[in-house]
Amino acid sequence: MEPTEFSNNWENFIKMLLHRLDIPTKEDIANLHKRLDKLEQLIYQNHPLSRQKNKSRTPTKKSASSIVLSIIGNHPEGTNFKTIKAATGFDDKKLRNIIFRLDRIKKIERLSRGIYKKI
Known part of the structure; x- marks a missing residue:
């Protein structure tokens, strides 16, 4: 048996195992990130209908992303993760996800590891 045949069989076995165990692949996760990014962009767009609804209601809370973005914006030279965490009170995982999405x-x-600046 040639090495290429063995590697093809091994890859097929892994793909079959992932499919049967319902484990997402790297491509599945990347597609989910793309879909989340599109949803966030739709949320941030200013639609005339959404502005009319907000005027008739009581003021809504700011989203977690907009809170983090405003804190980063308050530091024009850039700020670190620890400062953002102290200002928001968000846990590490939530804050990392928000920063990842805002970067995307x-x-x-990202100025350097753990240092962020608003564009």
């Missing part, structure tokens, strides 16, 4: 939609810039 180009709202913030």
